[in-house]
Amino acid sequence: FLEAGMTAEEIVALCRQYTIYEWSAQGMVDPIPVVRAKGVYFWDARGRRYLDFNSQLMNVNIGHGDERVIRAIQEQAARLPYVNPFMATEPRARLGRMLAEIAPGDLKKVFFTLGGADANENAIKIARLYTGRHKIIARYRSYHGATAGAITLTGDPRRWPAEPGIPGVIHVMDPYRYRCRWCMREERCTLDCLNHVEDVIQFEGPHTIAAVFIETVTGTNGIIIPPDGYLEGLRMLCDRYGILLICDEVMSGFGRTGEWFAVNHWKVVPDLMTVAKGLTSGYLPLGAVLISERIAEFFRDRPFPGGLTYNSHPLCLAAAIATLQVYQEDRLIENARRMGEILARELARLKERHPSVGDVRSIGLFGVVELVKNRETREPLVPFNAQPREMGIMNRLKEFFLQNGLYTFIRWNTFFTNPPLCIREEELMEGLEIIDRGLEITDDAVA
């Protein structure tokens, strides 16, 4: 109760009084006063334990409180916490080599940033400079970060307050079968979606388009998993028109989908790939742009167009090295795959039992439950971009989860199942059992 030196109420009151909470009307935030975390659990200042079914922001992939990472940060802090990014350091040397080893294909060079958004900003700049073109094709159901370029790439409503944004970004539709208006014909679906992208390329002028920029598996916009053939098709389209394929693996990277990177499922190699989140599992901030050898070569005789005071920050890189070692030592990617099979099976069971469940989607430990009023019409339980006053039933579900010790991320008519990759079967089942009971609340609202 006195662990943090303040009561739970004091922590919450001061945080609300003096700090701004992101994406929220400040009068409505009700944060959990967290004081410690270990493995798949965290505890609040009232001593209540929560199973973390969202790995915080889909980033604490290795789990909380890992002593190996904490020690690596402490040792690096004692040795050399910071030098400027023009220096060479041992963490930079080691992490650069490790990433080249695990990255797909020829993504052998890395530029470090502090998170996902600034990785995407740099990817935009690199693509424009390399191709000499300015337009970028992104998708509507996407989130790429909150800085100027990244929020313009973003297709979801978080983009609206930042408009008009940077010039030259065009959005296309996503391969989202559950709510596709064009085709419900499985066998033609992928082709129709790719034809749509190609039509847009034609109308925009292929010679003006620098990149197609996608989340390999869409994250906060609903775990949209590309059907087989889609990524391969995009790769072909990009090659046909000299356009770069940029995959944002900020959320889907580092084991989340049961592979090091989501692109590995389809054996597609993008020209640039952005990462963050799971790279350090949140122990310190770090992002990166992984760059193909061909593009890196372009900057041999030309200045690279980016810089940050905290590029290649030794503390963050030391945290990343230790994090990558944990993935390997604890075989977390294999675990994500194994637990992912159980998650998929159990999500399918939830769908069978609960009429409010319209769709479930998952790949590895990256999963979502989509709630509807009516399975036939697929009308969402609360509308797209639901405002706080429309979130009543979802708030009741969230409250039930929290009361029963389960934390996860709820967005409009969806909620996520993205636990840390170190989760064990009994912990996974503990969370799914709470969800099973909670869905009785939403079943009552089914028409």
Ligand code: PLP
């Ligand atoms: N890209 C994707 C796919 C994300 O999910 C996020 C964050 O949620 C970002 C980029 C932005 O990363 P950051 O918040 O580290 O800037």
